[in-house]
Amino acid sequence: MDKVVKAVESYERDHARPATINDLMVMFGLCFAMVGVAHFVGGQIADFFAPYSWAVQYSFASSFFWMVVIITVIGVIFSFTKIRRLDHVGASKIGTVFIFVLIAAIGMQINLAGIVSQWRLLLIGLLWMSIHVVIIFAVARIIRAPFFFLAVGSNANTGGASSAPIVATAFHPSLAPVGVFLGILGYAVGTFGGYISTN
Structure with missing residues (x-):
């Protein structure tokens, strides 16, 4: 790292x-x-x-x-x-500002009552995340990746560019662009991979 x-x-x-x-x-x-x-x-x-x-x-x-x-x-x-x-x-820095705005906008629309009324969907989400965590840790162990790449790569796949830079910054402020890159790569692969897997 x-x-x-x-x-x-x-x-x-x-x-x-x-x-x-x-x-x-x-x-x-x-x-x-x-x-x-x-x-x-x-x-x-x-x-x-x-x-x-x-x-x-x-x-x-x-x-x-x-x-x-x-x-x-x-x-x-x-x-x-x-x-x-x-x-x-500074395009990445401006992009990071908009990412924080995006996170705030998403957060303001959350309905916490939905946790009770849609608990089955919450369980499905937990199952998906459990599978994701197992795969991420297994691959990280096989390729001997540092924990930084495990954490940021995981967020890039689940939260995309809205969360990966924040996690990267927690390790070191200069690593925000790495989080942005991995997040955008997650979007690019996820957009097409997600569509193909659901059809």
Whole structure:
């Protein structure tokens, strides 16, 4: 883990630079523009599939499904372009701020009374998490991964980018980008893997 901390700190030290107004405008512009594209294109694709009953069964008629798929694909594509250099001016830190806002928004919608009324779903969730924990610990033992990767990898698979950076920061402040990366990778794999496994 010390090697990871040194590598991240060294990378940030060599590439980091102060953000300019132009950098911030590009970041926010890309963010809102790509979300807008995903909303529009996702709605168009969903409308195309809406008349087909089989498409409804497989979520092809859901605009939200297509929005998530499209924005995931766009994000992965951007990571192979020069756009990834925006991280040098603090894109990950801005993303982390929005992650905290997302967590707060989710938390404000929680209905604690649902724990009593939907206790069967809670048991299913506990079963899933138990299986997840067993697999994570088994794989970590086989590949002899440090506890850091076990904890952050687990959160990347269950909570995604909304929780992995927070866990990574608990080990060392400079490791937040590692948590963001693993969380986004969890989203990218989970979006398609989850859909395939449920159908």
